[in-house]
Amino acid sequence: MVSPEHFVIIGNGAAANRAADVLRRGDKDARITLISDEFFHFYHRHRLADYLAGTAGEDDLLVRAPQHYQKHRIRLRLGQRVTRIDPKEKVLYLKHMEMVRYTRLLLCTGGKPRLPEIYYAYRAHFTTVKTLADARQLRERLDGIRDVVVVGGDLVSVRLASALVRLGKAVTFLVDADSFWPLELTPERRAEFAERLTRVGIAVRLDDALAHVEPHPSGGYRVTTRAGERLRADMVGAFFGLAPDVDFLLGTGLDIDRGLLVNEYLQTNLPDIYAAGDCAQVYNPALRNYWVSIGWPNAEKLGEVAARNLLGQVQPAGQAPASALEFEGIVVNTCWWRRM
Amino acid sequence: MKVPRRPLTGDLVVCFCGRAGDGARAAGRVLAIAAAGLGLHARHAAAYPAEIRGAGKTLAYTAITREPLRGPCERVDVLVALSDPLTIPELPRLNADGLVLYENNPPGYVAEDMAVAGYIAPGMFGYGIPFRDLAAQAESFGRGRNFVALGAVAALLDLPAAAFPPAIADHFAGQAETVRAAAVRSFEMGFEYARTRLVATHPWRALPAPDERPAVALVTGAAAVAAACAAAGVRLVAFYPVTPADRIRADLERLPADERPVLALAADAAAAAAHAYGAVAAGRSAVAVTVGSGLAAAGPLLDQAAAAGLPLAVVHVQTAGPAAALGTSTGQGDLLAAIHGLSDVQRPVLAPACTADCFDAVCLAVRLAARWRTPAVVLTDFLQMERGETIGWPRPLPAAAAALAAATPAPDEAWAPPGTPGGERLVSAGGPDKRSGATEAVASCPIAVGLHRGRLNALAAGWAPPEAFGDDGPLDLGLVAWGAAIEPAREALRAAAARGLRVGGCFPRLVWPLQRPVLTAFAARCRVLGAAELNASGQLAGLLEHALARPVARLGRAGAEPLTESELLAGIEEALPPADAKGKRHE
Amino acid sequence: MSDHERVTPIMGTELARQMERVRRSGELGYRSAQPATWCPGCGYHGVALALTRGAAAAQVPPHQLVFVAGAGCAAWMPRSLRGYGIEALAGTALAVAAGAKLARPDLTVVAVGGDADILASGAGGLSAAAARNLPVTALIVDNGRCGLIHGLPSPVGVADPLTTALEAGATLAGRGWTGKPDALGDIIARALRHPGFAVVVAVSPCITYDMERLTWDRLYEAWQPVPAGHDPADRAAALALARREPFIHGILYERQSGDRLKV
Ligand SMILES: Cc1cc2nc3c(=O)[nH]c(=O)nc-3n(C[C@H](O)[C@H](O)[C@H](O)COP(=O)(O)OP(=O)(O)OC[C@H]3O[C@@H](n4cnc5c(N)ncnc54)[C@H](O)[C@@H]3O)c2cc1C
Ligand code: SF4
Secondary structure (H helix, E strand, O other), X not given: OOOOOEEEEEOOOHHHHHHHHHHHHHOOOOEEEEEEOOOOOOEOHHHHHHHHHOOOOHHHXXXXXXXXXXXXXXXXXXXXOEEEEEOOOOEEEEOOOEEEEOOEXXXXXXXXXXXXXXXXXXXXXXXXXXXXHHHHHHHHHHHHOOEEEEEEOOHHHHHHHHHHHHOOOEEEEEEOXXXXXXXXXXXXXXXXXXXHHHHHOOEEEEOOOEEEEEEOOOOOEEEEEOOOOEEEEOEEEEEOOEEEOOHHHOOOOOOEOOOEEEOOOOEOXXXXXXXXXXXXXXXXXXXXXXXXXXXXXXHHHHHHHHHHHHOOOOOOOOOOOOOEEEEOOEEEEOOEEOOO | OOOOOOOOOOOEEEEEEEEOOOOHHHHHHHHHHHHHHOOOEEEEEEEOOOOOOOOOEEEEEEEEEOOOOOOOOOOEEEEEEOOHHHHHHHHHHEEEEEEEEEEOOOOOOEOHHHOHHHHOOEOEEEEEEOHHHHHHHHOOOOOOHHHHHHHHHHHHHOOOHHHHHHHHHHHOOOOOHHHXXXXXXXXXXXXXXXXXXXXXXXXXXXXXXXOOOOOEEEEEHHHHHHHHHHHOOOOEEEEOOOOOHHHHHHHHHOOOOOOOOEEEEOOOHHHHHHHHHHHHHOOOOEEEEEEOOHHHHHHHHHHHHHHHOOOEEEEEEEEOOOOOOOOOOEOOOXXXXXXXXXXXOEOOEEOOOOHHHHHHHHHHHHHHHHHHOOOEEEEEEHHHHHOEEEEEOOOOOOHHHHHHXXXXXXXXXXXXXXXXXXXXXXXXXXXXXXXOOOOOOOOOOHHHHHHHHHHHHHHHHOOOOOEEEOOOOOEEEEEEEOHHHHXXXXXXXXXXXXXXXXXXXXXXXXXXXXXXXXXXXXXHOEEEEEEEEOOOOXXXXXXXXXXXXXXXXXEEOOOEOOOOHHHHHHHHHHHOOOEOOOOOEOO | OOHHHHHHHHOOOHHHHHHHHHHHHOHHHHEOOOOOOOOOOOOHHHHHHHHHHHHHHHOOOHHHEEEEEOOOXXXXXXXXXXXXXXXXXXXXXXXXXXXXXXXXXXXXXXXXXEHHHHHHHOHHHHHHHHHHOOOOEEEEEEOOEXXXXXXXXXXXXXXXXXXXXXXXXXXXXXXXXXXXXXXXXHHHHHHHHOOOXXXXXXXXXXXXXXXXXXXHHHHHHHOEEOOOOOOOOOHHHHHHHHHHOOOEEEEEEEOOOOOOOOO
């Protein structure tokens, strides 16, 4: 018998894929659809730096062969953006004007590069790397890049900066107290961190930050630091971590704070809509508060929990795994709390 | 750094799919012209599948290759959806890493399963493009969605944009400048959109054209027929204005005035045959073009021509059924009708396999008709007429046609053409003309019928042996194919042979009269004999069964869409005798 | 006895005068040796005579003449004349004639057929030839019957062939009748020389099957020439006349500046 159930998952990352697999295992007949506005198949985001450095090809990034979806009868809609949700009618509206009906919806829309508000004015001048498309574009530009200035400082920035150094680029890293926001690095930790970056070949400006950036008349950019230093750069990398990508959901009636607010069973405030992964802000009964956790293992875990709840097996998300960023022996916890 | 190019091993096939009027054909044709201009080999063809719900559906295929083309397009690399509902059923044809372009801003929301986007399988690449919006920006009527799509295809495949405006001009030759300009603008909009937004995302490209340019031109079957009429010195070509006879007319009109035959626009197919009949009776060579059921309408005059010994050549375009209102599609169902008229007379039938063959067949038919004083039928089909291919061009008159001309006796007193003083005579089927005693009453006189048959047998005996596939050894299966079935049959046999099967083929262009000795010898080597043709009853198969007194497997089906290599391969495997434990096959 | 002696007894008689006239006219050169098979007394005999006179008067040599005939009693016409004959099928005479003319503009082509042939199954050929203003002559022998098939009434009924031809766009339209072969011959001669599509209607009794309508007696009485003052360049007047007066003979319409053969 054909199950009337149609599980629709927005996203094609770690959370979405784990959820789809668990759903299929739990329900052999339901229709399952993954929708993502990225064109690529499910890939290891954390290897994008290797890809940039040329030590990994596109095929190495692939998590699994496309045949997986055919085999498990999972409909994969790639390069298609969901623009609107009608939770009353249970319909999704896609950018190309197609309507998709769901019976249960799981939002795994992940995060998008975060940019502190003070830097909004320079948005157009920054390079960020979230997707393979971003990485590809950067790769095409690499030949024309000699000097790089990096601001912020998440794990992505460190990996990328090292990759660029290995490619022979001159990288200057501005490290201050706000780097690794929302974690505040102690001065000792900062010094230790700077020291390790220097060892890799990165020029570090400790306790300095970006003050101003503008295009250089002869190409590239002119960067001014708070300390007054002027730097020339062909690329200004802004790496302030990821923030939940939920803007398109504003106005649908979903409770949104920094991310999608869900209870410990990953249910949103609207019936039959769940959220998991980087986009979710999960209630933690022990803390009596919501938290957002960024990271691959976390996304997988939440994807699995959401799927189980969608299948009717009541399971709480529990304590968030202390997913950690690790670089050259320094461990930085990436979980950030709402009111920290 | 450039995105790596995917080496395309076979043809790169682009398919535009839309409703009649969406301009799928035009886009496919322009792509082929541009590719030919770049020094690539190209082929474009349109199919009009007779689907009940898909009335007016057009599939325009364009194949681009670096090597000369071998077979028909089957798998598709790029599918352009000019109409989503009509394109959805075509997705299974797309290669695993194929590319789908679709409209991403239709006038309203569509239900879930009505958009192509929902069906794009994992591994394929689907790109939404606002065809409508871009077309509207390009020109006020916004009709150029097809050219917007073509622009996007060109950008994604990395074909140089500069090759397209001349190709568009070529396609719209003779039409208003505004039409051409609007198409070019639409193309540019699509090209820019894809170049700036999609190209970075797309992982594969077409290989660039080789430096060495082949000496070829893009020619349709209709153009080949037109050129052949001129090359064979045909004085009059008569036709009723129906597609694709009108295409032949258009191509004839493009010929230089001093080479161009007289074009007789007839009131119907019977009148077309009558015009040609009048011309040959007046001592000039003439061709009547018939399409679909028009052959039946022309039939009585063809019989009359056989009876009167008139060299009336007919180029008949087979279609799948009468199909007048539903859009014409292709078929091979007219073989028996072409051979047998209403009387006891038979007609020689030549069936071309490709565009170059179309040229040769018309030249040969005109010449053999004159040589043997008989009407002759060139049995082509809708697909062949519409399809464009890069072939060596201009094409010389086939040697066999020259040989036939050399063997044709000069008209003696009995056959004096009108205008010859003292030669007055009657062109008649009713009985020997008392004044000249020249005409045989073929239709009514058994002796004359026998004489005519004798002439046809002599014709077959003197004909060059048919194309053969495979070696001379014993075969588990031998396949006879004619007309448009030859190309897929050849490829299917190639694939079967590659799998280690002992198969061979015999592909006559002279389909009737049968070249009996050759066919008998071929059949004797085959454990199973099959015939490939795009008709449901197996018309050639039946004729072979009768002539060779053995069963012939039917590898065909009813017409509409051309036969494919894969279905014939499946048919071959099914028809093969089962193999025993030692791998030997038994009947 | 010499030839001269043989004719001597009739010298000076009316018969001798007629024979001399015929010899001089050259019309004998257009008769074949085949005896006609039409019923004795049939109007076709006169039409054949008129054709020979017309061809002679137009000075077209026999080897330049092509007669095309379809079905019915008219099918014998090419056999009884000298020239190149083409036998076509029912309804195809004009289309075959068109093909012959298009391929051989040097020839003079005449399609001969009964009303049941050219106006019924051959109607498409008539309008096509008129549309092109093809310089061929259609000789429509109107007896209102299908003579060869037991005199069935013609499928076009009593529709007037000349009106049909004019409406189709013939640039020469003439009507004659077999009882006046000289006059009919003149009309045919004009038609053969006409540079466009010419239709000549030859009214002819079928004595075997028509005892009432187009009989010799009736036709002799009814027949009259085109009224003086009729302007053959006036198409509207010609149409009105053709409709009003079915028994008027002469050239009703002729557009001299007919378009030339377009090839
Ligand atoms: C460069 C880089 C390096 C990283 N390295 C590490 C690491 O080493 N270790 C670690 O634990 N984590 C790492 N992360 C973080 C990790 O990749 C993410 O936490 C994880 O991928 C989150 O998975 P997800 O399924 O929640 O969302 P994502 O993987 O972000 O997927 C969400 C998808 O949803 C799509 N989407 C969003 N909105 C819509 C919409 N409206 N319509 C359609 N589709 C939509 C997005 O395009 C995206 O494809 C890294 C991230 C980056 C960018
Ligand atoms: S049947 Fe009538 S028309 Fe025919 S030949 Fe006899 S009389 Fe003349």
